[in-house]
Amino acid sequence: MAKYKPYNYAQDMFIPVSLKDQLMPGSLEYAIHTLVDERMDMSLFDEKFSNDDTGRKAYDPRILLKVVLMGYSRGLTSSRKIEQACHENVVFMALSCCQHPDHSTISTFVSSMKDEILPLFGDVLLICEELKLLGGTHFALDGCKLSCNASPRWSRTISELRQKRIKLEERVKDLLKEQEDEDHKDSSGNRSYSEKQIDKLKKQADRIETWLNNNGERLGVRGKEIKSNMTDNESSKMVTSNGTIQGYNSQALVDSKHQIIVHADVFGTGQDTDIIPPIVDGAKENMEKTGFSEDYFKGKILTADTGYHSRMNIQKCIDEGIDAYIPDKNFRKRDPRFNSRKGRSVRTHYGLKDFQYDEENDKYICPQGKRLRLNVKKCKATGNIYKRYVAESNDCSQCPVKHKCIYGNGCGPKLLMVPIGFEGNNLTKLMIEKIESDKGRKIYSQRMAIVEPVFANIRTHKHLDRFTLRGKGKVNIQWLLFCMVHNIGKIATYGYA
Numbered sequence: 001m002a003k004y005k006p007y008n009y010a011q012d013m014f015i016p017v018s019l020k021d022q023l024m025p026g027s028l029e030y031a032i033h034t035l036v037d038e039r040m041d042m043s044l045f046d047e048k049f050s051n052d053d054t055g056r057k058a059y060d061p062r063i064l065l066k067v068v069l070m071g072y073s074r075g076l077t078s079s080r081k082i083e084q085a086c087h088e089n090v091v092f093m094a095l096s097c098c099q100h101p102d103h104s105t106i107s108t109f110v111s112s113m114k115d116e117i118l119p120l121f122g123d124v125l126l127i128c129e130e131l132k133l134l135g136g137t138h139f140a141l142d143g144c145k146l147s148c149n150a151s152p153r154w155s156r157t158i159s160e161l162r163q164k165r166i167k168l169e170e171r172v173k174d175l176l177k178e179q180e181d182e183d184h185k186d187s188s189g190n191r192s193y194s195e196k197q198i199d200k201l202k203k204q205a206d207r208i209e210t211w212l213n214n215n216g217e218r219l220g221v222r223g224k225e226i227k228s229n230m231t232d233n234e235s236s237k238m239v240t241s242n243g244t245i246q247g248y249n250s251q252a253l254v255d256s257k258h259q260i261i262v263h264a265d266v267f268g269t270g271q272d273t274d275i276i277p278p279i280v281d282g283a284k285e286n287m288e289k290t291g292f293s294e295d296y297f298k299g300k301i302l303t304a305d306t307g308y309h310s311r312m313n314i315q316k317c318i319d320e321g322i323d324a325y326i327p328d329k330n331f332r333k334r335d336p337r338f339n340s341r342k343g344r345s346v347r348t349h350y351g352l353k354d355f356q357y358d359e360e361n362d363k364y365i366c367p368q369g370k371r372l373r374l375n376v377k378k379c380k381a382t383g384n385i386y387k388r389y390v391a392e393s394n395d396c397s398q399c400p401v402k403h404k405c406i407y408g409n410g411c412g413p414k415l416l417m418v419p420i421g422f423e424g425n426n427l428t429k430l431m432i433e434k435i436e437s438d439k440g441r442k443i444y445s446q447r448m449a450i451v452e453p454v455f456a457n458i459r460t461h462k463h464l465d466r467f468t469l470r471g472k473g474k475v476n477i478q479w480l481l482f483c484m485v486h487n488i489g490k491i492a493t494y495g496y497a
């Protein structure tokens with residue numbers, strides 16, 4: 001017969017806990033505790049309180065910041081979960097000195113840090129610099145798109161919202177009419193549509209109307225209208241590898257030595273083509289506050305992936321004297337090492353290579369043996385200079401392979417663009433030449449190892465998969481807090497160690 005150890009729930013146990021002993025030197029909690037208490041300027045919060053003579057005593061912002069940072073480091077973005085941890089987890093108890101701030105105090109504290117968050121981020125950066133964690137030679141920029149606390153259901157253009165309001169009002173009218181008819185037929189008072197449902201639809205229509213009265217069209221980078229969102233109009237619909245989300249594009253500029261984040265910001269746009277100017281300006285401001293000159297980034301290397309390749313981004317780097325390496329979208333295609341890569345896209349349409357040049361007559365012969373005559377000697381597009389050849393309309397309209405031929409002028413004849421040079425100040429050409437060199441490829445190959453682990457740490461280790469707040473200002477606070485925790489982790493591992 002099996003024998004088990006006996007047990008008894010009717011017994012008492014006393015566990016002596018020294019709060020200080022829970023914060024072991026070398027641990028992240030110790031780094032958070034020490035930095036917040038000794039190195040961060042928390043007097044910034046003092047002027048928010050006017051309870052010196054009257055009023056209840058507030059929770060010390062140090063306690064709140066410590067539990068929030070600890071919570072974020074463990075993937076607890078919800079203020080309710082942080083509150084719960086202050087009751088149940090001994091590390092949180094040690095950091096909060098057994099105080100139990102409730103979830104609304106925690107969430108109000110985070111949301112209201114608009115003016116304090118950047119100085120606090122700068123304090124941590126200054127400590128990184130003092131501990132020589134910043135290399136200051138090579139910086140890599142990257143971003144990730146994260147959902148925020150906004151409903152994609154309420155993302156529409158202004159005209160679509162007007163339509164929606166009209167439909168809702170019509171639906172309310174129909175329901176009221178149906179109700180009236182049913183009342184005539186059945187006097188028992190049983191209605192198939194409840195008052196609640198009609199009220200709900202009325203409220204939705206009123207909400208849209210109020211919103212439309214207070215907001216106008218939202219314009220994108222190119223000046224065209226983009227979809228507005230009624231719950232968070234600063235967020236955007238973005239396409240990610242996991243589908244379309246309503247959220248923010250979170251960016252971080254990372255130093256190569258110990259992967260310290262020197263600047264972070266969120267943007268309500270899915271494109272990275274205009275991100276570098278605000279990021280560089282923000283990073284310059286941070287470094288100036290850390291005691292560096294305003295030319296800190298002059299001569300420094302900046303690497304970013306193909307999504308950042310744009311005239312605006314490259315021009316900003318040139319203006320600031322930054323040695324930037326930002327490849328164009330054909331960078332991988334030109335790299336022979338990727339020729340045998342699985343899944344590489346297969347060419348489905350004819351290209352210039354499939355057309356033969358007739359030098360004598362300055363004409364091209366297409367794969368069907370038809371001639372394309374010279375149409376324009378010099379035309380410019382996307383910084384390149386082309387010669388344009390055109391096929392005969394009759395040839396192309398009856399051609400059996402027109403669906404896989406080069407793109408044409410609408411339904412008209414096919415146009416063959418033959419590149420003959422670049423415009424004088426073609427930034428793409430200059431960047432291609434720079435990045436295709438041995439030095440360029442070597443420098444650019446370091447980008448992934450510098451910046452990708454930072455996002456892996458924040459998203460996978462610290463479990464940031466969505467922002468819990470609404471509005472660019474508040475979402476930015478949350479993103480900067482996560483980046484701050486990342487930097488404090490580096491201080492705990494490499495700095496104090």
Ligand code: SF4
Nearest residue numbers: 366368396399402405
């Ligand atoms: S579509 Fe026109 S240019 Fe293309 S292969 Fe046919 S005839 Fe030639």
